[in-house]
Amino acid sequence: IIPSVTAADLSPIPDRALSAGLLVGKWPAGEREGVTFEFTEAPIGGAAIDATGSPLPEETLQICRDSDAVLLAAIGGYKWDQLPPEQRPERGLLNLRAGLGTFANLRPAVVLPHLADASTLKREVVEGVDIMIVRELVGGIYFGQPRGFTTNQEGERVGFNTMIYSEPEVERIAHVAFQLAQKRKGRLCSVEKSNVLEVSMLWKEVITRVGEQYPDIELSHMYVDNAAMQIIRNPKSFDTIVTGNIFGDILSDAASMLTGSLGMLPSASTSNDGPGIFEPVHGSAPDIAGQDIANPLAMVLSAAMMCRYGLSLPKVAEQLERAVTAALDAGYRTGDLHTPGMQKVGCSEMGDVLVDCM
Amino acid sequence: IIPSVTAADLSPIPDRALSAGLLVGKWPAGEREGVTFEFTEAPIGGAAIDATGSPLPEETLQICRDSDAVLLAAIGGYKWDQLPPEQRPERGLLNLRAGLGTFANLRPAVVLPHLADASTLKREVVEGVDIMIVRELVGGIYFGQPRGFTTNQEGERVGFNTMIYSEPEVERIAHVAFQLAQKRKGRLCSVEKSNVLEVSMLWKEVITRVGEQYPDIELSHMYVDNAAMQIIRNPKSFDTIVTGNIFGDILSDAASMLTGSLGMLPSASTSNDGPGIFEPVHGSAPDIAGQDIANPLAMVLSAAMMCRYGLSLPKVAEQLERAVTAALDAGYRTGDLHTPGMQKVGCSEMGDVLVDCM
Ligand SMILES: CC(C)[C@H](C(=O)O)[C@@H](O)C(=O)O
Ligand SMILES: CC(C)[C@H](C(=O)O)[C@@H](O)C(=O)O
Numbered sequence: 001i002i003p004s005v006t007a008a009d010l011s012p013i014p015d016r017a018l019s020a021g022l023l024v025g026k027w028p029a030g031e032r033e034g035v036t037f038e039f040t041e042a043p044i045g046g047a048a049i050d051a052t053g054s055p056l057p058e059e060t061l062q063i064c065r066d067s068d069a070v071l072l073a074a075i076g077g078y079k080w081d082q083l084p085p086e087q088r089p090e091r092g093l094l095n096l097r098a099g100l101g102t103f104a105n106l107r108p109a110v111v112l113p114h115l116a117d118a119s120t121l122k123r124e125v126v127e128g129v130d131i132m133i134v135r136e137l138v139g140g141i142y143f144g145q146p147r148g149f150t151t152n153q154e155g156e157r158v159g160f161n162t163m164i165y166s167e168p169e170v171e172r173i174a175h176v177a178f179q180l181a182q183k184r185k186g187r188l189c190s191v192e193k194s195n196v197l198e199v200s201m202l203w204k205e206v207i208t209r210v211g212e213q214y215p216d217i218e219l220s221h222m223y224v225d226n227a228a229m230q231i232i233r234n235p236k237s238f239d240t241i242v243t244g245n246i247f248g249d250i251l252s253d254a255a256s257m258l259t260g261s262l263g264m265l266p267s268a269s270t271s272n273d274g275p276g277i278f279e280p281v282h283g284s285a286p287d288i289a290g291q292d293i294a295n296p297l298a299m300v301l302s303a304a305m306m307c308r309y310g311l312s313l314p315k316v317a318e319q320l321e322r323a324v325t326a327a328l329d330a331g332y333r334t335g336d337l338h339t340p341g342m343q344k345v346g347c348s349e350m351g352d353v354l355v356d357c358m
Numbered sequence: 359i360i361p362s363v364t365a366a367d368l369s370p371i372p373d374r375a376l377s378a379g380l381l382v383g384k385w386p387a388g389e390r391e392g393v394t395f396e397f398t399e400a401p402i403g404g405a406a407i408d409a410t411g412s413p414l415p416e417e418t419l420q421i422c423r424d425s426d427a428v429l430l431a432a433i434g435g436y437k438w439d440q441l442p443p444e445q446r447p448e449r450g451l452l453n454l455r456a457g458l459g460t461f462a463n464l465r466p467a468v469v470l471p472h473l474a475d476a477s478t479l480k481r482e483v484v485e486g487v488d489i490m491i492v493r494e495l496v497g498g499i500y501f502g503q504p505r506g507f508t509t510n511q512e513g514e515r516v517g518f519n520t521m522i523y524s525e526p527e528v529e530r531i532a533h534v535a536f537q538l539a540q541k542r543k544g545r546l547c548s549v550e551k552s553n554v555l556e557v558s559m560l561w562k563e564v565i566t567r568v569g570e571q572y573p574d575i576e577l578s579h580m581y582v583d584n585a586a587m588q589i590i591r592n593p594k595s596f597d598t599i600v601t602g603n604i605f606g607d608i609l610s611d612a613a614s615m616l617t618g619s620l621g622m623l624p625s626a627s628t629s630n631d632g633p634g635i636f637e638p639v640h641g642s643a644p645d646i647a648g649q650d651i652a653n654p655l656a657m658v659l660s661a662a663m664m665c666r667y668g669l670s671l672p673k674v675a676e677q678l679e680r681a682v683t684a685a686l687d688a689g690y691r692t693g694d695l696h697t698p699g700m701q702k703v704g705c706s707e708m709g710d711v712l713v714d715c716m
Contacts, residue, residue, distance in 0.1 A: 090553045120591055125478040141521060141555065148556050152524055159560030160522035163499060166514040193604070195448045197499065198506050202517030225611040232590060232615040233478055246551070250608055253583040257590040 045075025118260025135248025263295025476618025493606025621653025
């Protein structure tokens, strides 16, 4: 098996040194399972803007399409913040998601016992939390038409976007979520705002209908405001959550805080056929770029999700996940997670520890 | 001064007994300041649906318009959940907000020292939190046109809503927020999603421009996903927040969890002229209706906000707020806030305690 992986990449990525090192230079997890990875690096976001003027050059998209999976580093940074919307790094990410049709974004929020004290929530509230958020990623208000700026009947300038879902769009994400719930604890909570929005009424109706095909799954419905509250009040009450693009954006960031650090959280974005995108939930953290202090674990766990969900290499995924657990067991922590008594390490040092732990 | 107050009301309101008792029967806070209140009760939501078929009868809206302020109890309940959208209790609330043009929704999240342990967040994280969320209430995706259901070019059924803001809509809420920040710690954080949405780009641009008139205010901007995270990670970093309708809905519910109980949280919705709406953040809690165990403090604190922001009776407001603090000081708690060593009381009992504390 020679899966190829596109590490679509950008200069100011704190963990780039490590991800490159771990993945390209030494990739013991793969080696051990007899898998050789072939990497092609291609720019997206800031790096691509600097090189080509576009946040997603056609060539990068083509390289991604031709790969078996895309391992994506964080995009963005102060330098590009003032560009017009169409030219900003975020647009590169959105266009990549749309270009590959990766409609299902899986965002796990798992609280490892080692880190239950790192959260601002009480240990007893977060210990044992294991939530999987399934976010629709290529529809909803992110991509809805019409959008833009115009003048209304009163002659005032307005900005507007359209939150829209079609039945098939909801159906396909529903199937992903129900099937994932089957492999988990069998509970699925669909989050929307159907007491106010028509788009949410359709969402709820379709989820309910698809649910009839999954009688083994306990389906519930929750308004998004209540969900934001319950994630803080009683996170253990959730197993699998399915929701639209913007609600998923907000809720997954909130849920990430249960784990104490964004630096631990991987994500997977998959389609039904082509390559998936695997990336940390955290951003490029330009404030700490280049200091070799970032937490690389989210990137490593994203590589694990890539192996599991994108390349059907569950054993390689386990190797990577085991290495992360072993490094934490041994007391190694990057600065974001550091507590007294632990061994504080930098980003590339953590990479070495992981390799040793394998 | 004889302000009249419409207690737009609905049957299954847990705290109705108390609010009616406190406000109508004995209203010592007003009496002491030489103010007599004149109350008109009018149905909205479920009670109105049962009585008239409409969640906001024209007569109720007229009574509200003719009053100096509207003190609103929670709307909704299982009984009306299956009605078509236009006839549901929520619609009554939305139509009342729109009908009175109450565009500025103030939602404070204040952590009282007595209750710092009631939150699922660690005491040191929430102690001293004092956030004011200013939510735009009569625009955005809640009211944007076009909306509804249709068939797209592929012949698929779609549901859609429009998130839209005009410059004047953003300007007026901006002024409310900046002026409130002036009376607080002088910091205002505007929350949007301008890295993706045009409506948010306009929002940010207008807030920034209005900000030039308030050089004494420290203005910052934050994406909504990050805000959901920071409210959990470092809530003390916030003073005043200004945001749109749906983002405010989500964030204010999340922020409410800092305080440990929804039962403590009042809100005010004001326009530039007519009567404001004052209501607890919590819903009707049909699961505990009729048991006389609900926490009435959010309703009492809403009455306080009504006196302060709606009727220019700050001294009456203080009386009410002092009574709440005194009751908590004395160790009285309803079930939602009860901890060992405290004196557990029911809803109407808490009302008696408050009256005694005045
Ligand atoms: C960078 C931004 C466009 C993106 C999003 O909103 O989807 C990010 O917040 C995320 O969640 O991946
Ligand atoms: C009941 C519902 C329509 C309402 C809203 O979404 O505004 C509620 O959640 C609120 O926050 O006041």
